Amino acid sequence: MKNLIVGQSGGPTAVINSSLYGVVSEALGHSDAIGKVYGMVNGIEGFLEGNVLDFREALPGDKLEGLKFTPGAYLGSCRYKLPDSLEDPVFPQLFQKFEEMEIGYFFYIGGNDSMDTVSKLSRYAEKIGSDIIVMGEPKTIDNDLTLTDHTPGFGSAARYVASTVREIVLDASVYETKSVTIVEIMGRHAGWLTAASVLARRFEGDNPLLVYLPEAAFEEEVFLKQVEQALEKNCNVVVCVSEGIRDGKGTFICEYDRSVGTDRFGHKMLAGCGKYLENLIRDRFGIKARSVELNVSQRCSASMMSETDQKEAVLAGQFGVQAALKGETGKMVSYVRESNDPYRISCGLEDVNDICNQEKTVPAEWITNDGSDLSDAFTAYARPLVQGKVDVPLGEDGLPAFVWRK
Amino acid sequence: MKNLIVGQSGGPTAVINSSLYGVVSEALGHSDAIGKVYGMVNGIEGFLEGNVLDFREALPGDKLEGLKFTPGAYLGSCRYKLPDSLEDPVFPQLFQKFEEMEIGYFFYIGGNDSMDTVSKLSRYAEKIGSDIIVMGEPKTIDNDLTLTDHTPGFGSAARYVASTVREIVLDASVYETKSVTIVEIMGRHAGWLTAASVLARRFEGDNPLLVYLPEAAFEEEVFLKQVEQALEKNCNVVVCVSEGIRDGKGTFICEYDRSVGTDRFGHKMLAGCGKYLENLIRDRFGIKARSVELNVSQRCSASMMSETDQKEAVLAGQFGVQAALKGETGKMVSYVRESNDPYRISCGLEDVNDICNQEKTVPAEWITNDGSDLSDAFTAYARPLVQGKVDVPLGEDGLPAFVWRK
Numbered sequence: 001m002k003n004l005i006v007g008q009s010g011g012p013t014a015v016i017n018s019s020l021y022g023v024v025s026e027a028l029g030h031s032d033a034i035g036k037v038y039g040m041v042n043g044i045e046g047f048l049e050g051n052v053l054d055f056r057e058a059l060p061g062d063k064l065e066g067l068k069f070t071p072g073a074y075l076g077s078c079r080y081k082l083p084d085s086l087e088d089p090v091f092p093q094l095f096q097k098f099e100e101m102e103i104g105y106f107f108y109i110g111g112n113d114s115m116d117t118v119s120k121l122s123r124y125a126e127k128i129g130s131d132i133i134v135m136g137e138p139k140t141i142d143n144d145l146t147l148t149d150h151t152p153g154f155g156s157a158a159r160y161v162a163s164t165v166r167e168i169v170l171d172a173s174v175y176e177t178k179s180v181t182i183v184e185i186m187g188r189h190a191g192w193l194t195a196a197s198v199l200a201r202r203f204e205g206d207n208p209l210l211v212y213l214p215e216a217a218f219e220e221e222v223f224l225k226q227v228e229q230a231l232e233k234n235c236n237v238v239v240c241v242s243e244g245i246r247d248g249k250g251t252f253i254c255e256y257d258r259s260v261g262t263d264r265f266g267h268k269m270l271a272g273c274g275k276y277l278e279n280l281i282r283d284r285f286g287i288k289a290r291s292v293e294l295n296v297s298q299r300c301s302a303s304m305m306s307e308t309d310q311k312e313a314v315l316a317g318q319f320g321v322q323a324a325l326k327g328e329t330g331k332m333v334s335y336v337r338e339s340n341d342p343y344r345i346s347c348g349l350e351d352v353n354d355i356c357n358q359e360k361t362v363p364a365e366w367i368t369n370d371g372s373d374l375s376d377a378f379t380a381y382a383r384p385l386v387q388g389k390v391d392v393p394l395g396e397d398g399l400p401a402f403v404w405r406k
Numbered sequence: 407m408k409n410l411i412v413g414q415s416g417g418p419t420a421v422i423n424s425s426l427y428g429v430v431s432e433a434l435g436h437s438d439a440i441g442k443v444y445g446m447v448n449g450i451e452g453f454l455e456g457n458v459l460d461f462r463e464a465l466p467g468d469k470l471e472g473l474k475f476t477p478g479a480y481l482g483s484c485r486y487k488l489p490d491s492l493e494d495p496v497f498p499q500l501f502q503k504f505e506e507m508e509i510g511y512f513f514y515i516g517g518n519d520s521m522d523t524v525s526k527l528s529r530y531a532e533k534i535g536s537d538i539i540v541m542g543e544p545k546t547i548d549n550d551l552t553l554t555d556h557t558p559g560f561g562s563a564a565r566y567v568a569s570t571v572r573e574i575v576l577d578a579s580v581y582e583t584k585s586v587t588i589v590e591i592m593g594r595h596a597g598w599l600t601a602a603s604v605l606a607r608r609f610e611g612d613n614p615l616l617v618y619l620p621e622a623a624f625e626e627e628v629f630l631k632q633v634e635q636a637l638e639k640n641c642n643v644v645v646c647v648s649e650g651i652r653d654g655k656g657t658f659i660c661e662y663d664r665s666v667g668t669d670r671f672g673h674k675m676l677a678g679c680g681k682y683l684e685n686l687i688r689d690r691f692g693i694k695a696r697s698v699e700l701n702v703s704q705r706c707s708a709s710m711m712s713e714t715d716q717k718e719a720v721l722a723g724q725f726g727v728q729a730a731l732k733g734e735t736g737k738m739v740s741y742v743r744e745s746n747d748p749y750r751i752s753c754g755l756e757d758v759n760d761i762c763n764q765e766k767t768v769p770a771e772w773i774t775n776d777g778s779d780l781s782d783a784f785t786a787y788a789r790p791l792v793q794g795k796v797d798v799p800l801g802e803d804g805l806p807a808f809v810w811r812k
Contacts, residue, residue, distance in 0.1 A: 171418055171702050171706040
């Protein structure tokens with residue numbers, strides 16, 4: 001009987017451990033077909049150093065449940081990319097380790113780069129005639145993987161963005177002084193997460209009044225004009241921007257400042273685009289301006305986890321194991337949207353070679369003509385993904401009780 | 407029968423509307439003694455412009471309950487400070503408006519500056535022999551009001567800080583590369599909120615390993631030595647700092663950078679101390695460093711509201727009205743801690759003149775000798791204040807349902 005090993009790679013999300021829970025719990029449930037259930041610590045990089053754990057020992061019994069409420073990456077992560085050439089000695093090295101540990105099933109949870117690892121391992125397995133099953137589980141808050149309706153991790157990050165922006169809008173509205181608040185949201189190439197800020201609106205004409213994604217060219221003068229118009233009707237204007245907004249020439253707005261600002265060590269200042277736009281507005285309009293960078297909480301907030309996202313992540317993990325047991329390999333688990341109202345998805349399988357190193361951006365037709373808002377089609381797409389809140393168990397200290405490797 | 411009016415002032419908190427709920431619901435319950443229950447929109451400044459609402463119309467029936475779950479300031483706020491001289495014409499102007507609206511009870515919810523307003527109005531009332539009752543309700547995330555065990559708003563902000571730092575620690579621990587994460591927390595003069603980050607620790611020796619408050623002089627070389635020592639034993643070090651840390655000469659660390667950095671408009675760059683320390687560490691140790699500014703979510707996060715804080719804020723509001731009906735005036739409602747285990751408080755009244763324009767900082771004996779940690783006495787003090795989570799009602803869109811002025 002062969003063993004299963006699972007790893008996590010790339011940046012963490014609120015539900016990457018829910019996917020892990022899905023894989024591990026499903027594998028443990030097939031004790032007739034799967035022997036040991038291993039985790040590689042710090043991804044393929046840690047695996048190469050022999051850093052593995054046995055889930056039956058690490059999280060026995062009910063302790064496994066804790067994964068569903070724990071953000072971050074329980075197994076640790078890495079940014080290691082396998083070499084492009086399948087002739088590289090790392091491949092036989094890896095497969096020898098697989099053989100030593102009697103691995104029959106290799107699962108990797110991650111984004112684009114991780115799917116590249118899945119692709120290479122499955123191609124190498126085919127090349128040498130190994131019957132090892134290699135399966136990818138999607139994960140990214142950026143929602144930029146192709147061939148899947150959305151990605152595990154996006155719904156929770158989107159819920160965090162929408163709820164937090166709604167709170168910031170309240171916070172920004174308490175004074176009667178004209179003000180502009182810039183909220184900088186993660187997403188260097190794809191604006192999905194920034195787009196989710198429109199879900200924060202409570203009524204027609206509510207903040208955030210302006211939303212800018214990397215998918216549309218950001219022109220300073222057009223932006224200032226739009227802010228000016230928004231200020232005519234509203235005392236407090238909230239603007240949401242992706243960290244990766246860029247101008248028509250492709251220059252990132254966050255790089256504008258670097259050309260001038262230096263810290264006292266002589267380094268260029270890496271102020272974000274939010275800070276830059278804050279200064280720009282203060283300079284142009286002479287009004288109160290501030291910027292808020294939502295930062296890492298977008299990907300690690302347990303309290304804002306979307307129940308839909310969490311459940312789907314578990315489902316994707318389970319589905320992957322079931323597919324592996326049917327002999328599927330070189331695939332990534334995908335979500336297929338079957339219906340919007342009522343919202344319903346099923347899991348599917350896609351060839352990982354068609355996914356890795358690709359990027360799915362927000363469709364141009366979902367961005368309104370003036371480049372500062374999203375259409376209703378986006379809202380209809382995104383709304384179901386942020387539904388439901390998760391009751392995170394509290395520890396004796398009254399704070400969220402997470403699980404971690406000792 | 408006289409009417410009651412209540413206002414909010416200064417920066418918002420997660421529970422300033424819970425205090426408002428306490429005042430309004432209690433006042434409405436005394437319809438035999440109190441006529442109309444008014445709210446002044448945008449504090450005393452809005453009141454001077456005649457901007458008031460009637461709570462029976464604005465939030466009829468069950469709608470009032472929504473205040474308990476809504477961060478920000480429902481009534482709007484202001485930063486207006488009454489003139490020091492009671493001879494100023496604004497005082498008779500205000501009292502004439504009180505008379506016109508038949509105000510018998512004036513409630514103001516706020517921090518130091520708001521208590522200054524309460525002090526002046528009550529002294530002016532005494533001076534002219536007016537029988538108007540003037541009462542202060544405490545509010546500040548900074549916990550820096552004297553003569554009260556703690557302040558409404560602190561517990562929720564502290565819960566936000568502790569939970570979020572715990573999540574950031576998980577996020578910071580996924581890679582096996584040495585790294586330092588600086589978390590910058592609100593508090594320019596008092597370090598209470600930064601101190602609350604120690605509640606994030608899950609076990610002895612857990613992150614955050616270093617915590618720096620404005621109350622202890624921050625010396626760069628000592629700090630670097632402490633970081634170096636922490637890195638010897640830990641791969642990923644999380645450091646929490648108050649925005650207001652300063653060196654032995656009293657210079658704010660966040661002002662170090664300003665002397666050099668300029669943006670392209672020629673303005674000095676206002677980088678926070680977190681950004682400064684991030685650069686300092688990268689420069690000195692050549693390792694991965696990043697900084698996270700927790701920003702406004704500290705004071706407006708509904709999802710992290712502390713149930714204890716919320717309930718006490720309501721209680722303080724109710725208690726103030728009860729005291730006012732007994733004829734008390736010129737007072738601020740305070741919390742008196744009766745027992746730590748089990749945690750129990752009662753409400754008291756303090757002369758507002760002894761509170762306004764004072765500042766309560768973290769006691770020196772609660773800061774450890776090397777200035778980078780808190781003693782168990784602080785934990786025993788703070789732990790009860792962050793207990794319990796609040797189930798914020800969700801709207802039809804699945805996101806927190808808040809109330810707001812139309």
